[in-house]
Amino acid sequence: MKTLIRSALTLTAAVLISVASAHATVRTETGLSESKVGASETYRLNVPTEKEIATTQIRLVVPAGVVISRFQVTPGFTRTVKKDANGLVTEIVWTGRVAPMEYARFFFQAKNPAAAGEVVWKIYQTYSDGSVVAWDDTNPAEGPASKTTVK
Ligand SMILES: [Cu+2]
Helix, strand or coil, X not given: XXXXXXXXXXXXXXXXXXXXXXXXXXXXXXXCCEECCCCEEEEEEEEXXXXXXXXXXXXXXXXXXXXXEEECCCCCCEEEEEECCCCXXXXXXXXXXXXXXXXXXXXXXXXXXXXXXXXXXXXXXXXXXXXXXXXXXXXCCCCCCEEEEEC
């Protein structure tokens, strides 16, 4: 009986850990955290809903030096972009619904920075109650920013 309780607790802990680590991330389309200097890359923004209410909006701040060229169609979502004076996309907002236990993926093409370094993707996830989860390293333990090593 004791063993049974202990293994049940271990299982619960494992489930909690795996849920907690399902952060909003940007990776290459094949799931990598690295890419090449100056290359055209397809990136994948992955956003899991981690509360018992739906995600309603996702905002991505485009890192300096990254030039976004094209978006894959994402059914069920509308997209707005902010551009700078040179017409470069600086920010993207997707509005739609990601229900509890679901995740959404947004693919886009971009040109990497011309110099090697770490690209930091800041993601802001809004829930239906208006709460916003910041994946921007403000609190690295709770909301780490996603990074791509460009080399
Ligand atoms: Cu998470």
